[in-house]
Amino acid sequence: xxxxxxxxxxxxxxxxxxxxxxxxxxxxxxxxxxxxxxxxxxxxxxxxxxxxxxxxxxxxxxxxxxxxxxxxxxxxxxxxxxxxxxxxxxxxxxxxxxxx
Amino acid sequence: xxxxxxxxxxxxxxxxxxxxxxxxxxxxxxxxxxxxxxxxxxxxxxxxxxxxxxxxxxxxxxxxxxxxxxxxxxxxxxxxxxxxxxxxxxxxxxxxxxxxxxxxxxxxxxxxxxxxxxxxxxxxxxxxxxxxxxxxxxxxxxxxxxxxxxxxxxxxxxxxxxxxxxxxxxxxxxxxxxxxxxxxxxxxxxxxxxxxxxxxxxxxxxxxxxxxxxxxxxxxxxxxxxxxxxxxxxxxxxxxxxxxxxxxxxxxxxxxxxxxxxxxxxxxxxxxxxxxxxxxxxxxxxxxxxxxxxxxxxxxxxxxxxxxxxxxxxxxxxxxxxxxxxxxxxxxxxxxxxxxxxxxxxxxxxxxxxxxxxxxxxxxxxxxxxxxxxxxxxxxxxxxxxxxxxxxxxxxxxxxxxxxxxxxxxxxxxxxxxxxxxxxxxxxxxxxxxxxxxxxxxxxxxxxxxxxxxxxxxxxxxxxxxxxxxxxxxxxxxxxxxxxxxxxxxxxxxxxxxxxxxxxxxxxxxxxxxxxxxxxxxxxxxxxxxxxxxxxxxxxxxxxxxxxxxxxxxxxxxxxxxxxxxxxxxxxxxxxxxxxxxxxxxxxxxxxxxxxxxxxxxxxxxxxxxxxxxxxxxxxxxxxxxxxxxxxxxxxxx
Numbered sequence: 001x002x003x004x005x006x007x008x009x010x011x012x013x014x015x016x017x018x019x020x021x022x023x024x025x026x027x028x029x030x031x032x033x034x035x036x037x038x039x040x041x042x043x044x045x046x047x048x049x050x051x052x053x054x055x056x057x058x059x060x061x062x063x064x065x066x067x068x069x070x071x072x073x074x075x076x077x078x079x080x081x082x083x084x085x086x087x088x089x090x091x092x093x094x095x096x097x098x099x100x
Numbered sequence: 101x102x103x104x105x106x107x108x109x110x111x112x113x114x115x116x117x118x119x120x121x122x123x124x125x126x127x128x129x130x131x132x133x134x135x136x137x138x139x140x141x142x143x144x145x146x147x148x149x150x151x152x153x154x155x156x157x158x159x160x161x162x163x164x165x166x167x168x169x170x171x172x173x174x175x176x177x178x179x180x181x182x183x184x185x186x187x188x189x190x191x192x193x194x195x196x197x198x199x200x201x202x203x204x205x206x207x208x209x210x211x212x213x214x215x216x217x218x219x220x221x222x223x224x225x226x227x228x229x230x231x232x233x234x235x236x237x238x239x240x241x242x243x244x245x246x247x248x249x250x251x252x253x254x255x256x257x258x259x260x261x262x263x264x265x266x267x268x269x270x271x272x273x274x275x276x277x278x279x280x281x282x283x284x285x286x287x288x289x290x291x292x293x294x295x296x297x298x299x300x301x302x303x304x305x306x307x308x309x310x311x312x313x314x315x316x317x318x319x320x321x322x323x324x325x326x327x328x329x330x331x332x333x334x335x336x337x338x339x340x341x342x343x344x345x346x347x348x349x350x351x352x353x354x355x356x357x358x359x360x361x362x363x364x365x366x367x368x369x370x371x372x373x374x375x376x377x378x379x380x381x382x383x384x385x386x387x388x389x390x391x392x393x394x395x396x397x398x399x400x401x402x403x404x405x406x407x408x409x410x411x412x413x414x415x416x417x418x419x420x421x422x423x424x425x426x427x428x429x430x431x432x433x434x435x436x437x438x439x440x441x442x443x444x445x446x447x448x449x450x451x452x453x454x455x456x457x458x459x460x461x462x463x464x465x466x467x468x469x470x471x472x473x474x475x476x477x478x479x480x481x482x483x484x485x486x487x488x489x490x491x492x493x494x495x496x497x498x499x500x501x502x503x504x505x506x507x508x509x510x511x512x513x514x515x516x517x518x519x520x521x522x523x524x525x526x527x528x529x530x531x532x533x534x535x536x537x538x539x540x541x542x543x544x545x546x547x548x549x550x551x552x553x554x555x556x557x558x559x560x561x562x563x564x565x566x567x568x569x570x571x572x573x574x575x576x577x578x579x580x581x582x583x584x585x586x587x588x589x590x591x592x593x594x595x596x597x598x599x600x601x602x603x604x605x606x607x608x609x610x611x612x613x614x615x616x617x618x619x620x621x622x623x624x625x626x627x628x629x630x631x632x633x634x635x636x637x638x639x640x641x642x643x644x645x646x647x648x649x650x651x652x653x654x655x656x657x658x659x660x661x662x663x664x665x666x667x668x669x670x671x672x673x674x675x676x677x678x679x680x681x682x683x684x685x686x687x688x689x690x691x692x693x694x695x696x697x698x699x700x701x702x703x704x705x706x707x708x709x710x711x712x713x714x715x716x717x718x719x720x721x722x723x724x725x726x727x728x729x730x731x732x733x734x735x736x737x738x
Contacts, residue, residue: 022715031711096709 007048014041117216130202133215155180203567221247253283293343300336334394341377362465402435415647442519511583539631
């Protein structure tokens with residue numbers, strides 16, 4: 001059985017990739033994908049800990065996160081589509097209407 | 101039938117018309133409005149016929165419990181001979197004017213709203229005259245004031261605000277501003293009168309511990325109260341009456357109120373609301389009977405106002421303004437009568453004036469309509485040829501107001517002049533002079549509008565339609581024959597009206613020898629005929645358009661300018677001074693606000709609108725929090 005540390009390392013790597021994606025990508029779709037990646041990195045860490053501790057509570061949390069992510073995708077994509085229809089772009093830097 | 105039905109019907113009409121205007125397409129609103137007033141008239145008629153010598157007092161509910169120690173004030177209605185008569189005038193003349201308005205206002209885009217306001221007015225006026233206590237009367241008093249305000253400013257954006265032509269719309273805007281100002285003026289000047297009314301109520305409550313009118317009437321004669329207190333209360337009530345009835349010195353709003361539609365001028369500013377002051381004093385007769393000084397004030401205010409109105413009417417050029425100043429003058433007559441405790445004569449003149457002045461206003465409205473909203477008498481003339489029916493009706497009104505025998509004004513004016521002769525010869529001379537002036541300016545009105553050459557701009561003016569003719573005909577008949585209700589004894593009559601009203605209001609009969617009565621009557625008739633002949637002579641010389649007194653009369657004795665100089669200009673100066681101060685305070689505060697907002701501006705830079713910048717903030721924030729906990733945990737563990 002592989003040690004938990006490997007899973008955590010993989011999770012950290014995925015999380016870092018996702019974070020860099022969020023910070024560097026300009027397309028809303030890619031930003032979105034990166035966020036999903038970060039969510040799943042967290043899921044992986046939770047599952048790994050659940051296995052290490054022999055406790056199912058964390059796995060329950062993972063199910064909630066997955067459900068949430070599904071809902072978020074549905075709404076998020078819809079928002080992106082409607083933004084695209086209105087503005088003809090999904091570049092998040094162009095969507096700076098809330099500038100203070 | 102209970103009394104509350106009287107104001108209830110028009111109030112329901114008002115509620116329906118104002119809340120569900122879309123339910124009433126076309127002229128339905130006008131018919132509904134007329135029907136509710138007719139229903140009230142039927143109730144008023146039934147109650148009038150079933151009247152006994154004991155006044156009916158119907159309490160509805162306890163309004164102000166424990167207003168004084170062990171004394172509740174109830175809201176209720178009180179019907180005696182005086183209020184029955186007033187209710188009949190309001191609903192009867194009101195109904196005729198409603199029917200007239202169905203045609204007159206037929207093309208107005210705000211037709212439904214007009215009838216809503218008219219119904220509201222009738223309901224409030226009925227509450228005013230039927231109230232059994234001064235506070236409830238005050239409710240109606242304020243209600244009719246509101247209705248008057250709403251209807252004077254009815255065309256608050258002018259009559260052509262929807263027009264596509266730019267010049268027409270500009271003129272309409274200016275007209276709208278003038279109309280709105282007239283409405284505000286009426287409202288504000290009435291506030292002064294209302295203050296007097298309220299102070300009078302407070303003082304009466306202080307003196308007698310009740311404001312219910314029947315209770316006061318029973319309590320006042322036996323109460324040990326200083327005369328000065330009663331005098332003061334009566335003077336306060338007089339201020340209220342002056343405001344509502346457009347008497348000197350609060351008179352200038354009434355001529356301006358002609359900015360409203362003509363039926364409004366006929367109903368509110370001639371026949372009913374403006375007579376509320378006369379009603380108030382007559383209703384409070386038990387107080388005024390004990391207050392000789394205040395009564396003298398009432399009489400002199402009336403006499404001077406009668407003179408003022410008559411002088412101002414001499415050289416007006418607006419067909420409605422002549423009638424408006426005439427109303428001021430005739431109300432002065434009524435005040436003179438009630439001030440001399442000749443309540444019956446005053447109320448009788450109120451009745452006949454309601455007939456003939458409503459008639460004159462409505463026929464003026466018919467002319468204005470026929471000439472496409474022309475109101476200048478110099479651009480009229482010869483209307484007799486185009487509108488024969490309206491001409492006859494208007495002629496009846498002119499003869500009535502001039503006091504020509506058998507027409508109603510002859511009897512009522514004669515009674516007032518006889519009362520003045522016995523109490524105050526000086527007032528009699530004023531009254532007789534005003535009678536002469538009245539006949540002259542009404543003759544001038546008649547000849548300028550109806551006789552001579554046609555000077556108008558409309559090629560072929562048309563006679564009014566049936567809906568306008570019927571009310572005109574009925575009112576003309578009433579104005580002609582109404583005087584026979586009260587034929588004096590020396591003319592073989594029985595003082596029927598005096599006897600009727602005498603069951604509620606004490607009639608102080610003046611014993612005058614028949615020979616003197618004949619002389620007084622002849623003088624009054626001579627004044628009336630002389631005035632009309634004077635107008636005819638001027639008409640023949642074609643010098644009628646410029647009446648006597650010239651500018652002084654056209655400017656209504658410069659009263660408006662005097663008020664503007666005494667009150668208007670100083671108020672504006674104070675307001676401008678305060679405005680400067682206000683701007684200073686405002687500027688300081690704005691400066692403080694800007695200074696404190698500056699650091700906020702720095703923070704707002706952070707709010708860049710770039711999603712990725714927010715992501716970085718989130719990341720750094722999370723890292724900071726995590727780092728804090730990490731250090732704390734490690735530090736705690738060490």
